[in-house]
Amino acid sequence: MERLIGYVKWISGPVVKIKATEDIRMLEMVKVGRLGLIGEVISTSESEAVIQVYEETEGLRLQEEVIGMGRPLSVALGPGLLGNIFDGIGRPLMDIKNELGDFILRGANPFPLPLTKVWRVKMEIKKGDIVKPGDILARIRETPLVEHRIMCPPDVSGTVIEAKESGDYTVDTVIAKVKDDDGKMHEIKLFHYWPVRKPRPILERTPLEEPLLTGQRVLDLLFPMAKGGTAAIPGGFGTGKTVTQHQLAKWADADVIIYIGCGERGNEMAEVLEDFPRLRDPKTGESLMERLILIANISNMPVAAREASIFTGITIGEYFRDMGYDVAIMADSTSRWAEALREIAGRLEEMPAEEGFPAYLPTRLAEFYERAGRVKTLGGRKGSISIIGAVSPPGGDFSEPVTQHTRRFIRCFWALDKELASARHFPSVNWLNSYTEYFEDLKLWFKQNVAEDFQSLRNWTINLLQEESNLQRIAQLVGVGVLPEPQKLILLVAKMIKEGFLRQNAYDPIDTYCSLRKGYLILKLMRMYYERALSLIREGMLTQKIEELPITSKIIRLSFSVPETKIEDEFAFLAEELDREFRELEANYRKVLSYRRREQFA
Amino acid sequence: MLEYAGVKKISGPLIFIESLPELLYGEVVEIFSPDGEEKLGKVIELGDELAVIQVFGETGGLSPSRTRIRLSNDTFKIGVSRDVIGRIFNGMGRPIDGGPEIVAEEFLDVNGFAINPVSRSYPRDFIQTGISAIDVTMTVVRGQKLPIFSGSGLPHNELAVQIARQAKIYDRDFAIVFAAMGVKHDIARYFIESFEKSGALRKSVVFLNLANDPVIERLITPRCALTIAEYLAFGMGMHVLVILTDMTNYCEALRELSSRRGEIPGRKGYPGYMYSDLASIYERAGKIRDRDGSITQIPILSMPEDDIAHPIPDLTGYITEGQIVLSRELYRKGIYPPINILPSLSRLMKSGIGEGKTRKDHPHLSDQLYAAYSHAVWVRNLAAIVGEEELSQKERLYLKFADSFETRFMRQGFEEERSIEESLDIGWEVLTTLPEEELHRVTMEEIEEFYRRFRRA
Known part of the structure; x- marks a missing residue:
């Protein structure tokens, strides 16, 4: 299918224009020049085509040949993806390293999946079977965490003419031949190609009703997102976007995680590669690397490939969704991706809209986020894709175009806050500016799976924090001292919630992951504390006396001092202690009161 | 030809x-x-x-x-060899110290190539700079890129010199690569003289594009410097410290060129690709698996109008692994180094501190100092509005803490070098201004072991 399609006639950065000698199709993948640089057709006419090149173009000359590959930019989908790391256009970085060394030179074009690795394949079809798109043809235990299901590709259906027995095969073995209604033969291998810009077909979308749990208290209990939902994490530099994304990649309860490092730091990728193999999945005890796929286009890799990286990632995600898995995709950072769009648009001298971004920025963002969802797959299985995109607004200003447009396509907004970050309150999720639109859909789930009073506890927490922020404004003008005691109590309990619940230390072995149950129990203790304290304060007790109770600091320390396994016992113990300390305080107080009263009478 | x-x-x-x-x-x-x-x-x-x-x-x-x-x-290449050490070059990499031309071992493209992320080794080796504020609250590790965000008139050059002199980056072969972009003559001389005094000049490679040198040349200067640095680090196995100053001048040059080319301007007239361009400089730091050397970068930039949201510091902060932010207010109070720890950050410190690296109490202590100082600053602002008399007993303690944190912990001499143990101890010492129940970021064991010891003392 490879053929000569034209000659280079203009070069500027990653954009190359060619004189067309053939009819060139939009989005066709091409190889440019003697170096064989990989690119994609982004505009085409009778005589000319524009190509965005995914590799550095220095050293290219005019008149060099351009070869069309006969297919759009695609990824190879098959066993060998898990635990692996790819660049923005789906090339395996391990193989690039083996071929070119420690630095990414140009012109590497290794096959995306391990060709020599032998997989133990369990066949599910035999000769004579009728297969349709999405049917499972074979199974491979790819990693201890994920069974790889080889499916009939979306564009193939018909009768199985030939099928291999179960056995050990490499990825490019033909395991079956299928003859379709038109009599055309299709060879089925363990992998197939799929264009990255074309969403994989599904049967239908289904409602979202389960939360994507992340092990992060503030997210799971206050601003939960749904499996199949979309969320954005906006925040200025240093607010902890990447750490939060890493935490989600570690602890989110999805079957497969796809982490797209898009225009970010090389060391962050190195960190994931070094740390994840050592981390264990809290449910199965297996290494977290077994369910992870990394797409890395770091900030000094070519900008056009950054644009593609997001679509490469989501296409792989859809493939695993079609197998019937819950997939979570983290994209860090979508702003860098938008900037790549801007850079290419600028090179093409397209008319800019806001802040130099092209007018189609919202369309592209929508194309990305709309590929999330909970679906019934072609094979009739249930699967979902959740997308969590980090946004890096210039100057931390959320009114800029990328944040604003992103807001239109997401339903969960986890706003990171510079001030919290500078006080080292992490995750620096601002509890006043963040929101989730999924809670209504998930209400029932929480009620059935956590506790009857979950919603009321959550409302209590949010209201108390809201009230505290109003009080803080007053306190900043007049000082805390003049506030009435019940309001001082609100400040105290809000502080406990902030220190002991909202804050969560990603680097603490106990605190890094928190179950829903543990988060719920912590809040429950805080509400018990508040209610007991309030009734005492109504009788004239001072907030300061209550704060001095040892239980106060024990509740605050609960999150990082008590592991998951001991939380039920500790909760019961602390609830008792809370009761005892308050009773003692109350008894002493009554003694003092009656003593005073007697003195008054005397 | x-x-x-x-x-x-x-x-x-x-x-x-x-x-x-x-x-x-x-x-x-x-x-x-x-x-x-x-x-x-x-x-x-x-x-x-x-x-x-x-x-x-x-x-x-x-x-x-x-x-x-x-x-x-x-394409643009520069000749490299071990002999560049101890030499001074102009902004394009030509010798200007009167010495002989460099006999090149190899010619390398100044743009370099991106390190494959799978080849990177995550930086984890603590570098002691001898400066408490940095070592305790924004620890530097080998292979990190940590810029100094400063303003005109602030002592960023002194700080950079002090770091270069004291940093224990060197357990073996090391070199300093210094690149000046659009810097005034006397500042360049200050650096060279300081290196000379500490004996580091023999180990330095200096690139000078001075204020009166061609503006566009500045776009090549850091790339020449980093190409040499990469050669020394990954070719010769040396630990290299790269100081780039002043990145603001570099960005101005980028803007000038962009506007000459008639490109669509982004924020404040800087080109839309400035992020990618800066990344192509800053990302050239780090360590590579199975190779000995490392590149640690300390770029210096002056924030126009001390505005950290200005595109230059903003984009830099998004690429680098943290930032050291200098504060005019602290400097006016006479505190050197005037590092405002609140907006400052070292993203890589977590992997370079703690048991076996610095000391086991380091992570929590650092967290606690941040939390306490941030609250103390809040109290200070409150006191400015309502007056100190209106503050509670506890809030007054926080005022005391802020003062002792700034004068005892942060302030130190230009020649003063503190070991990490000393710095951590001083951290605990200033924390004793606060009552025990205010310290929620440290464990009971740490309070037992450290806080009470210093409290008694």
């Missing part, structure tokens, strides 16, 4: 010539003015009819018909 006479058009630092099939995109060319003066240029756009050349230097004196261009058939 192909050579041809005559150019179509000259505009600012750009020359437009007739396009030739031999030209390479990114090719470096020599340009001869009518008076025989020689300059370098680079092809930045290659079209059917015209090619655009960016000139590193002034275009004054050039004329369309009498300018000659010589092709090199190569």
Whole structure:
């Protein structure tokens, strides 16, 4: 299918224009020049085509040949993806390293999946079977965490003419031949190609009703997102976007995680590669690397490939969704991706809209986020894709175009806050500016799976924090001292919630992951504390006396001092202690009161 | 070598010539003015009819018909060898110290190539700078890129010199690569003299593009410096500390070129690709698996109007692994180094501190100092509004803490070098201003072991 399609006639950065000698199709993948640089057709006419090149173009000359590959930019989908790391256009970085060394030179074009690795394949079809798109043809235990299901590709259906027995095969073995209604033969291998810009077909979308749990208290209990939902994490530099994304990649309860490092730091990728193999999945005890796929286009890799990286990632995600898995995709950072769009648009001298971004920025963002969802797959299985995109607004200003447009396509907004970050309150999720639109859909789930009073506890927490922020404004003008005691109590309990619940230390072995149950129990203790304290304060007790109770600091320390396994016992113990300390305080107080009263009478 | 006479058009630092099939995109060319003066240029756009050349230097004196261009058939490369150590170069990598030309072992493209993320080794080795504020609250590790965000008139140069002098980066072969971009003559001299005094000059490679040197040359200077640094680090296995100053001048040059090219401007007129361009500099730091050397980068930039949201510090902060932010307010109070720890950060510190690296109490202590100081600053602002008398007993303790944190912990002499143990101890010492129940970020065991010890003392 490879053929000569034209000659280079203009070069500027990653954009190359060619004189067309053939009819060139939009989005066709091409190889440019003697170096064989990989690119994609982004505009085409009778005589000319524009190509965005995914590799550095220095050293290219005019008149060099351009070869069309006969297919759009695609990824190879098959066993060998898990635990692996790819660049923005789906090339395996391990193989690039083996071929070119420690630095990414140009012109590497290794096959995306391990060709020599032998997989133990369990066949599910035999000769004579009728297969349709999405049917499972074979199974491979790819990693201890994920069974790889080889499916009939979306564009193939018909009768199985030939099928291999179960056995050990490499990825490019033909395991079956299928003859379709038109009599055309299709060879089925363990992998197939799929264009990255074309969403994989599904049967239908289904409602979202389960939360994507992340092990992060503030997210799971206050601003939960749904499996199949979309969320954005906006925040200025240093607010902890990447750490939060890493935490989600570690602890989110999805079957497969796809982490797209898009225009970010090389060391962050190195960190994931070094740390994840050592981390264990809290449910199965297996290494977290077994369910992870990394797409890395770091900030000094070519900008056009950054644009593609997001679509490469989501296409792989859809493939695993079609197998019937819950997939979570983290994209860090979508702003860098938008900037790549801007850079290419600028090179093409397209008319800019806001802040130099092209007018189609919202369309592209929508194309990305709309590929999330909970679906019934072609094979009739249930699967979902959740997308969590980090946004890096210039100057931390959320009114800029990328944040604003992103807001239109997401339903969960986890706003990171510079001030919290500078006080080292992490995750620096601002509890006043963040929101989730999924809670209504998930209400029932929480009620059935956590506790009857979950919603009321959550409302209590949010209201108390809201009230505290109003009080803080007053306190900043007049000082805390003049506030009435019940309001001082609100400040105290809000502080406990902030220190002991909202804050969560990603680097603490106990605190890094928190179950829903543990988060719920912590809040429950805080509400018990508040209610007991309030009734005492109504009788004239001072907030300061209550704060001095040892239980106060024990509740605050609960999150990082008590592991998951001991939380039920500790909760019961602390609830008792809370009761005892308050009773003692109350008894002493009554003694003092009656003593005073007697003195008054005397 | 192909050579041809005559150019179509000259505009600012750009020359437009007739396009030739031999030209390479990114090719470096020599340009001869009518008076025989020689300059370098680079092809930045290659079209059917015209090619655009960016000139590193002034275009004054050039004329369309009498300018000659010589092709090199190569991209911008620089000759590297171990002999560059101890030498001084101009912004384009030509020796200006009167010494001999460098006999190159190899010629390397100044743009370098991205390190494959799978080849990177995550930086985890603590570097003691001897400065408490940095070592305890924004620890530097080997292979990190940690810029200093400063403002005009603040002592960022002193701080950089102190770090370069005291940093225990060197358990073996080391080098300092220093690149000045648009820096005033006396500041460049200050650095060189300081290196000389500490004996580091023998181990340094200096690149000077001074304030009166051609602006466009600045775009090449850091790339020359980093190409040398990469050669020394990953070729020769040395630990290299790279100081780049002042990145603001670099960005100004980028903006100037961009506007000359008629590109669509982004924020404040800086080009939309400034993030990618800066990343192509800052990302050239780190460590590579199975190789000995490392590159640690300390870029210095002055924030225009002390505004951290300005595009230059903003984009830098998004790429680098943290930042050290200097504060005018602290400096006015007479505190050196005037590091405002609240907006400062080291993203890599977590992997370089704690048991076996610094001390086991380090992570929590650092967290606690941040939390307490941040609250103390809040109380200080409150006191400015309501008056100190209105503050509670506890809030007054926080005021005391802020003062002792700034004067005891943060302030230290330009020549004063503190070991990490000393710095951590001082951290605990200033925390004793606060009552025990205020410390929620440290464990009970740490309170037992450290807090109470210093409280008693």
